[in-house]
Amino acid sequence: MFGKKAPDVLVVGAGPVGLYSALVLARHKIPVTVVDKAWRPASRAYALALHGASLDLLEEVGLVGRVLEKARRVDTVGLYEGSDRKAEVRLTAGDRRAFVAVMSQDRLEGLLGEALEALGVPILWSHRISHMEEAGDRVHVAVDKLEKESMGYGVARFDWTIAKSYDWKVPFVLGADGYQSFVRRSLDIPFPEVGKAQHFAVFEFETDADLGPEMRLVLEAERTNVLWPLPGRRMRWSFELEEFSGDELSRQKDRLLVQVGGDEYPVLDPEHLYGFLKERAPWFKGAIDDIDWRLVVRFEKRLATSFGRGRTWLAGDAGHMTGPAGIQSMNVGLREGHDLAHAIANVLKGDAGMEKLTAYGEGRTEEWSRLLGLAGAVKPLPKVDPWIAARAGRLQGSLPATGATLRGLMEQLGLHVE
Ligand SMILES: Cc1cc2nc3c(=O)[nH]c(=O)nc-3n(C[C@H](O)[C@H](O)[C@H](O)COP(=O)(O)OP(=O)(O)OC[C@H]3O[C@@H](n4cnc5c(N)ncnc54)[C@H](O)[C@@H]3O)c2cc1C
Structure with missing residues (x-):
């Protein structure tokens, strides 16, 4: 299979965005291969909710039923400070399927992977892109097949070595290779920080508290805290930290179980x-059991200065990073994968010109400039609650929606997105 025939589209990265993009391409009957340098899929929740718009995307590839079987539905967002419930946003106020479905990222990736397998699309784990260069109407790509090699005696120790390297010439590369994107760096596209990084202490646990089909945002003067109900009796709390010095933790997407011990980082005790x-959510009275995941995550705000050129384009975290509250990175990423995959398929079939891809890139920059607060403005409507008005910018990045749906949710709070 691999090495015999280059695909028409090489998708770099088997995260949610790469897998979804590959599925769209495969349904167009475009030969596609996915490569990922990790040795196996993610094993944790990470981004945990699908916006209504993402459910529509999953319906397009025949997966929405399976997602909804396993997901937990969220219909409202409760806004809090201290003991006070300040406001409520109804996600279901607008269009047809406007609720949010809580499902862990690894489960979503699992479903996407199974759908790709059913269509015969290769997902090559332990395959790393190590060189890329566009020449004529092809992108020349070097792919290294990595292999675990046992090192030393007595104590088992392994290192990754290159077992083989392949050179492929492919018509298109879709870079969905995450925030450290090799594809983006190969194109020399800067990825500047455009806002202040945030650190969150994250805890997942079992509880007898039942807050109904609601996600809660605790918006203090400076800090944002988020509570998501998970399927079953579990919940995830994320508390923003004013400062955290363990920056070396970074935001690496660890494919192993990430469990930072309380001894190492007391903030996770x-x-x-x-x-x-007690301090930030005194209304939360549930018993806490079985804290099975706790970690500190650093979320940077970054935006690539372009989303690609020629025959190489970016989608997902490869092009943008933002805070976690509204799960916007992954959900917008899925839409990017959708739009980019359709655009590439149409170009390959001769139904569209390369300008379709340029338009894709321009649209991405525009939307993310707004979401990251670099362009546009959020204006309080007359008589809006001053508590809401003071948090207008933060709300835009924290509600679980984007585009017209997000504008509708902001209007419910008396905020107009220009
Ligand atoms: C601990 C943690 C908690 C998170 N919590 C939230 C949250 O609460 N809310 C939220 O919105 N987001 C959260 N995120 C972020 C969310 O996981 C990302 O937005 C999402 O994974 C982006 O998907 P992606 O497909 O664009 O990239 P990724 O999922 O990062 O996938 C990129 C893939 O590319 C592969 N790759 C990289 N370089 C190469 C190469 N050279 N060759 C081949 N493959 C390569 C990587 O191995 C990886 O599998 C969290 C992330 C982490 C790590």
């Missing part, structure tokens, strides 16, 4: 969790 709840 159960005592700190109880302290956060």
Whole structure:
């Protein structure tokens, strides 16, 4: 299979965006291969909710039924500070399927992977892109097949070595290779920081608290805290930290179980969790059991200065990064994968010209400039609650929606997005 025939589109990265893009391409009957340098899929929740618009995208590839079987539905967002419930946003106020479906990222990736397998699309784990260059109407790509090699005796230790390298000439590369994107760096596209990074202490646990089909945002003067109900009796709390010095943790998407011990980072001790709840969410009274995932994550705000050129284009975290509250990175990423895959398929079939891809890139820059607060403005309507008005910018990045749906949710709060 691999090495015999180059695909028409090489998708770099088997995260949610790469897998979804590959599915769209495969349904167009475009020969596509996915490569990922990791040795296996993600094993954790990471981004955990699908916006209504993403459910429509999943319906297009025949997966929405399977997603909804396993997901937990969220219909409202409760806004809090301290003990006060300040406002409520109804996600279902607008169009047809406007609720949010809570499902862990690894489950979503699993469903996408199975759908690709059913269509015979190769997903090559332990395959890393190590060189890329456009020449004429092809992109020349070097792919290294990585292999675990046992090192030393007595104590088992492994290192990754290159077992083989392949050179492929492909008509298009779709770079969905995450925030450290090799594809983006090969194109020399800068990825500047455009806002202040945030650190969150994240805890997932079992609880008897039942807050109904609601996600909660605790918006203090400076800090944002988020509570997501998970399928079953579980919940995820994310508390924004004013400062955190363990930056070396970075935001690496770890394919192993990530469990940073409380001894190493005291902020992750159960005592700190109880302290956060007492101070920031005194209304949360549930018993806490089985804290099975706790970590500190750094979320940067970055935007690529372009989303690609010629025959190489970016989608997902490869082009943008933002805060976690509204799960916008992954959900907008899925739409990017959708739009880019359709555009590439149409170009390959001769139904569209390369300008379709340029338009894709321009649209991405425009939308993300707004979402990251670099362009456009959020204006309080007359008589809006001053508490809401003071948090207008933060709300735009924290509600689980984008585009027209997000504008509708902001209007419910008396905020107009220009
Ligand atoms: C601990 C954690 C918690 C998170 N929580 C949230 C949250 O609460 N809300 C939220 O919105 N987002 C959250 N995120 C971010 C979310 O996971 C990302 O937005 C999402 O994964 C982006 O999907 P993607 O497909 O664009 O990229 P990724 O999922 O990062 O996938 C990129 C893939 O590319 C592969 N790759 C990289 N370089 C190469 C190469 N040279 N060759 C081959 N393959 C390569 C990587 O191995 C990776 O599998 C979290 C992330 C982490 C790590």
